[in-house]
Amino acid sequence: MSQTARNHVRLGMLTPSSNTTLEPVTAAMLSGLDGVTAHFGRFRVTEIALTGNALAQFDDSAILAAAELLSHAKVHAIAWNGTSAGWIGFDSDEHLCHRIEAATGIRAGTSMLALNEVLAATGVRRFGLVTPYIEPVQSRIVSNYATLGIACVADPGLGIQDNYAFAQVPEETLAAMIRSVARQKPDAIGIICTNLRAAALVEDLERETGIPIYDTIATAVWKSLRLAGVDPSAMKGWGRLFQMHL
Numbered sequence: 300m301s302q303t304a305r306n307h308v309r310l311g312m313l314t315p316s317s318n319t320t321l322e323p324v325t326a327a328m329l330s331g332l333d334g335v336t337a338h339f340g341r342f343r344v345t346e347i348a349l350t351g352n353a354l355a356q357f358d359d360s361a362i363l364a365a366a367e368l369l370s371h372a373k374v375h376a377i378a379w380n381g382t383s384a385g386w387i388g389f390d391s392d393e394h395l396c397h398r399i400e401a402a403t404g405i406r407a408g409t410s411m412l413a414l415n416e417v418l419a420a421t422g423v424r425r426f427g428l429v430t431p432y433i434e435p436v437q438s439r440i441v442s443n444y445a446t447l448g449i450a451c452v453a454d455p456g457l458g459i460q461d462n463y464a465f466a467q468v469p470e471e472t473l474a475a476m477i478r479s480v481a482r483q484k485p486d487a488i489g490i491i492c493t494n495l496r497a498a499a500l501v502e503d504l505e506r507e508t509g510i511p512i513y514d515t516i517a518t519a520v521w522k523s524l525r526l527a528g529v530d531p532s533a534m535k536g537w538g539r540l541f542q543m544h545l
Contacts, residue, residue, distance in 0.1 A: 308335045310523040311374035311405070313365050313381070315344035317463040318494045321380050321516045328498070328520050328537055335529060337520075338372050340365035346460050349386065349435050357383045359395060363402055370403040376526035379409040380519040382491050386432075386439040389415060389447075406526040410515040413522035414489055417513060418449065420545040427485035427510070428453035429476045431465045431492055440491060452483040465494035473497045474504065481508040490514040501538035513540055 310329075314321060325337045342361040346353050366377050377399055384392035392409040399407040418426065426449045430437050434456065441451040454476045459465060473495060480488050481504075488510055490497045498514040505512050521540055524531045534541035 306334065308527045308529055309372060309374040310335065310337045310520070310527060311366070311369035311372065311377040312337055312339045312519065312523070313362060313369070313377065313379045314339045314341045315381055315462055315494065316341045317345050317461075318381075318466070319463070320466045320496055321493045321519075324496070324498050324516050325380070325520055328517070328534060331535060332529070332533055335524070335527075338369060338374055340369040344381070345462050347432055347436055347462055348460050349439065354387065357381075357387060357391070359398055362395060363398055366399045366403055366407075370405055374405060375528070376523045377403065377405050377407045378413075378519040378523045378526075379407075380493050380516065381409070382411055382493060382515050384409065384411040385443060385491055386436050388443060408519070408522040408526055410493060410519040410522075413518035414513055414515060415447065416522070417518065417540065417543070417545065418447075418487065418489075421487065421511070421543075423486040424449060425485045426451050427480035427483060427488035429473070429480055429488060429490045429495075429497070430454075431457040431459045431468055431495060433458050433460050452480060452485050454479050462494060465492055466496065468495060470496055470500060474500055477504050477512065478508070481510050485510065487511040487513060493519070498537060501540075502536055505538055511539055514538070517541075 342365045344356045396407040437456045501512045531541045
């Protein structure tokens with residue numbers, strides 16, 4: 300563990316304004332790590348769709364303003380804890396990270412880029428998707444993964460557009476969706492939404508299905524710890540992601 304990790308480490312998380320899940324889940328994940336805390340900055344996100352208004356929510360200017368405020372807390376890493384690059388395009392997150400780092404001098408990552416890093420390192424070619432989104436959004440995610448040479452199998456999704464409502468999906472429903480995708484034998488499964496209460500299900504369902512499951516709240520935490528110089532393997536009970544040595 301680096302010198303940074305032996306001191307108080309602050310992780311900055313950029314958070315959709317209507318998200319009620321990622322903050323308590325992130326805090327629960329980090330509760331077993333001495334001296335590591337998460338700090339959150341919000342910007343407006345209320346719906347997930349492909350309309351002009353919905354896409355405009357992810358304009359860099361609003362996100363950069365939130366990142367600049369997080370930098371005042373002298374955080375050691377900043378993560379966009381959201382999945383918009385899944386339907387907008389992964390290069391949007393790469394561009395965002397460059398802009399955050401240029402503006403704040405703080406290393407940056409995102410849920411989706413971290414997920415893709417893991418998929419690439421583990422050679423995933425057949426990927427299972429679990430999302431709550433409407434069909435056009437989910438189809439765009441499938442298409443974007445195809446550009447990486449990754450074929451997707453997916454649960455039909457829940458057809459929800461209201462971002463706040465994602466957090467109301469019962470854990471039993473999410474577990475059933477994960478099991479449905481697992482029956483199609485993908486190399487790995489991704490839970491693509493940071494407002495679903497699925498992270499706590501991952502370890503048991505990995506054991507049950509034998510398939511790696513990557514929740515996108517967890518990928519943001521995993522990458523943030525690495526950027527801040529903290530060994531993620533100290534995280535116990537949240538799935539095999541945190542035990543990987545990539």
